[in-house]
Structure formats: C-alpha cells, structure tokens
Amino acid sequence: MKVFVDANILVSVLNKEYPLFTHSARILSLSGNKQFQIYTSPICLAIAFYFAEKKHKTKLANEKIALLCKHIFIADATHDVVQLTLLNKKINDFEDGLEYYSAIKSKCSFIITEDLNDFYFSDIPVLSAKVFFEKHVSKIN
Numbered sequence: 001m002k003v004f005v006d007a008n009i010l011v012s013v014l015n016k017e018y019p020l021f022t023h024s025a026r027i028l029s030l031s032g033n034k035q036f037q038i039y040t041s042p043i044c045l046a047i048a049f050y051f052a053e054k055k056h057k058t059k060l061a062n063e064k065i066a067l068l069c070k071h072i073f074i075a076d077a078t079h080d081v082v083q084l085t086l087l088n089k090k091i092n093d094f095e096d097g098l099e100y101y102s103a104i105k106s107k108c109s110f111i112i113t114e115d116l117n118d119f120y121f122s123d124i125p126v127l128s129a130k131v132f133f134e135k136h137v138s139k140i141n
Helices: 007-014 020-032 042-069 079-087 094-105 129-137
Strands: 002-005 037-040 110-112
Touching: 002 020, 002 094, 007 020, 007 042, 020 037, 020 129, 042 094, 079 094, 094 110, 110 129
Parallel strands: 002 037, 002 110
Antiparallel strands: none
C-alpha cells in the first residue's frame, strides 16, 4: 500500500513535536514494513527541513532529512503535477495541490496529514496519522 505523508507529519517527527510525534512516528516507521511504501514530495521535505533547521540548526537538519530519505520514497513534482494543480479550480492552496498530484502520480492510496481540511478536494482518502494507524495498520500487525 502506497501512503503519502504531508509535511506536518515529517515536521512532527523531525522536531519531536508532541502529541503528534507519537502517531506520526508510527506512520514513518511503516517504511520498514514490506506492506507499506511511504511517500512524500520534495516540497514537503523542503518545508520539513525549514522547521527542523529552525529548531536544530543546518547540520543536524541535513542529517535528519538525509536519514529520513533513506527510508521513504520521493514522489515526483513534475511539470504535469504543476499543470494539473493550476487547472483544478477547486484548489485554493497551490502547495497542497502540488502535494496532492504528486501523491496521485505516485499511485498513493491515502494522504496522511494533520490538516485534513487542506485536502478538501481530494479524490483519495485523507486521514490523520492516528486514524490511519487505527484503521489500516493495527489490523495487520
């Protein structure tokens, strides 16, 4: 199962932000489970790096992002992704559109975010980390 994680999931793990950290870390830990492929976009990584750098400084933020990237897949943010975002009149936030279409192009089945309302236009399920884990992971393990 391919799962796309939004920047807020990454930030909560990189910066150990509670209470989100507990559930977000569980989602990212699925990268070690052969039944799941965890994806994010370059845009999400840039956002996560920005907040990690503010908290941990550049060197440690780079190390954290590098470690993260060893365990997850990076969805493409291509010309097509940009064009689809621009053409979708339902999308008000360009960044969310880029993330959404990156997830779609990577054939992700879910978007995991703590800002559920950001993806009001989504045709694929959008869940919080806690709800995703309860509905789709706890039954497997």
